[in-house]
Amino acid sequence: MRTTVGTAPPKADFNWYWTSQTASFVGDRLTGFAVPSIAILTLNATSAQVGILSAIGWLAYPTLGLVAGAALVHLPRRRVMITGELARFTLFATIPLAAIAGWTTIPQLLIVVALAGVATVFVDIAGQSYLPVVVPPGALVSANANLQSSDSLSKLIGPALAGLFLKLTGPYTSLLLSALPFLTSALSRTRIQTREPSTHSTHHQIPAPAPTPAPQFQGLTPEIVGCHPGTAGGNPQGEGLTTQMAKVGRGDTPPRERSEAGDTGHGATSAIARAPGSAIEPCEAGQPGLGATSAIARAPGSALEPCEAGQPGLGATSPETGGTPPALPLPGTQLPALADATSSPAAASPQAMLRRIRVGLRFVMDHAVLRPLVIGAAIRSFGTGMVDAVLLLFAYRVLGLSSLQGGLLIAAGSIGGLLGAFAANRLVDRIGTQRTLWLTGLEGVFWLAIPLCLLFAPAIVLVVIRVCASIWSPVWNVITTSVRQDLTPVALQSTVHATARTVTSSTVPLGALTGGFAGGVLGDQLGTSAGLVLVLATGGVIAGASVLSIGRTSQV
Structure with a gap:
């Protein structure tokens, strides 16, 4: 029996939602490690090509993010998430099939990652706006902390597992295995029974x-x-x-x-x-x-x-x-035959979608709390994009690690992410939201120590830096996502989350391109080791500097 609007959603529905999101996170981490590893180790990609590959998966946000948010106002979000997960599995499965015929190339990887990025946009925005339907408002921080814990755990398990797949089964079979969690996610989402607020009802109860x-x-x-x-x-x-x-x-x-x-x-x-x-x-x-x-x-x-x-x-x-x-x-009376604007054909027109996009943008950019948080998240995403673009290059070509060792190295940093996800709620309760957000700036401080990798024990130093720096991004994500969901009215969830996701995610490809090309240029001038270390330090400092966006306001 489906839960009707206005009643408390069953706990089982959040558990299924949590399971599906966790499987989706794992699929993201497995494929996110396998594809660039195949490009570097099998197809001999250059630093610039790796930067482009890292960036292209995020390009769907600036091009389609706002459109997706407007479209999801009158689309069934659970069905959109299921369709998106199935699309991602199918797209990544084409790479092993092409490898059988000997057709796998860097351009094919770029096309697959770009199309999978489109599906990810719809799954991501639909999931963000669907969560407040599954859990009551007072449980959003706890729910987001659980999801962030799963995300951090996937970062711990995913790269190590992908590296193991690469070592045991080869590059292309490992990629097929890495895409299987998307099927698990789609199946889990079919078990959610909570019904979304209808956008086609003709009567409303006040x-x-x-x-x-x-x-x-x-x-x-x-x-x-x-x-x-x-x-x-x-x-x-x-x-x-x-x-x-x-x-x-x-x-x-x-x-x-x-x-x-x-x-x-x-x-x-x-x-x-x-x-x-x-x-x-x-x-x-x-x-x-x-x-x-x-x-x-x-x-x-x-x-x-x-x-x-x-x-x-x-x-x-x-x-x-x-x-x-x-x-x-x-209150308690029924409006006679009041049709929703989204129930009319005009609601799906380009004009109506543009109007919803403008409403979402205006809501975020005019809001004294949400605006600095979104700007800060965009700065953090740019720095993170720089770091992620060159981290595997540093592991493979400077440290000389194998795919399994590289996976373990990347995964080790996710221990800090788990600690941050578990600590976020406690930090907010103890020292408040603003002080907790300020603490996340420590991420940049730890990345300043990356030049020590050139002096001694580079692998050990990098693991320590990764663990310490990774604590703070989940803390930032838990707080900012919960605040945004709490302040956004039900009818604006899709467009507001699309606006925030589009603004913040649009800077990831810019950071990845900057990191990839800067790594190549600085590597030619200073040597590969010094050039990549400088890119890692700069990207980490930029990510930590995101807290400056809230520095002049006492309203957070």
């Missing part, structure tokens, strides 16, 4: 407001969460959209909000009925849809789109109807 659990993030008070730059001007109370959301979360706001004349917080002279978890998007000035002189009743999970200029609102005063906006329904 529940009475109920208190929601207090935010779990110390330092993110309701007042801070609700700040929305630019909305105070012209608003006597200085309250904008996000302030109203914070009030609803506290349970101290009545279900009806009627703005005074001249209040620009929700658009000009609007009358809005709010429900917990709903998201009302203001129209541009002069649009009657959800902004000027409109009366709108919203329900949790609905996704009404702003009306175009000249279109009447939903029960609002309009040029066609005139008159006074009707009385708003009380």
Whole structure:
């Protein structure tokens, strides 16, 4: 029996979700190690080619990330995740098949990785926006910590296991084995029974407001969460959209909000009925849809789109109807035949998708809490892309390690990731969100020690640096993802997560290309060892410097 919207999802559903995500993480790590290893050890790829290979899998985010988020508003996310996992398995399986005919080349690897990256975008964004459906809001930090633990564990097991596969079965059979977890992930996702909030229902129930659990993030008070730059001007109370959301979360706001004349917080002279978890998007000035002189009743999970200029609102005063906006329904009453905007054919039009993209971008970039976190994540991703692009080159060509030894070396650093994932929640409880985020800057400090690899025991020094530096990225990820999910209304989950993922992931290929080409140029000038060490140190310092994005605000 499927769980209906509004009831607590069964714990078994999160367990299946967790299992599927863990299998997906393992597949990512196995194929992520096997493909560049095949390129370096079998196809003799250059430093620049390895950088391009590392970058191309991430190019789908800047090109398709926002489109995917807008499209997922009216697509079944569980089905999208299943389809994406099956596509990834099929794509990676073509490489061993081509090897049988002797057709495997660097261009083929690039094509497969690029197409698999497209599937990854849809699986990733769908999974991020689906999690709040499977777990209640108060459990998001715990759920994300569990997922981050699985991600860190996959980084520990995946490279070592992929290296073992390479040694025992050869490059191409090992890649086929490495793709099998994607099938496991797809199967596990079919067992999830929680039903997503429908985007095609024609009636909405407006529940009475109920208190929601207090935010779990110390330092993110309701007042801070609700700040929305630019909305105070012209608003006597200085309250904008996000302030109203914070009030609803506290349970101290009545279900009806009627703005005074001249209040620009929700658009000009609007009358809005709010429900917990709903998201009302203001129209541009002069649009009657959800902004000027409109009366709108919203329900949790609905996704009404702003009306175009000249279109009447939903029960609002309009040029066609005139008159006074009707009385708003009380909590617990049903709206008669109110169709979701996403149920109409126009919701899938390019114009509607572009409008949703703009809403997601505006929500993130206008939000005083989310904006610096997204910018910081983008900086961290750039530095991480530089490090990841040359780390295997350093292991194989400077340290002279085998594929199995290289896998073990990469995996050893993931011990720190596991420690960070387990410690994230405890650190937030003990010292607060902002101080914990500041601590993640230690990642850059540890990477500054990488030149010691040129002096003595390079393999041992690299393992120690990897372990110590890897603690902090999971801590950052757990906090920023949980904050974003907690502050984002249900109807905006897909577009907001797509915006954040697109911005942060778009810098990974830039970092990978920079690292790959810089490694080649510096290697020619300074020698391979010194050149790659310099790239690793620079990338690590950039990743740690991401905390500077939150340095001037006390609102995190």
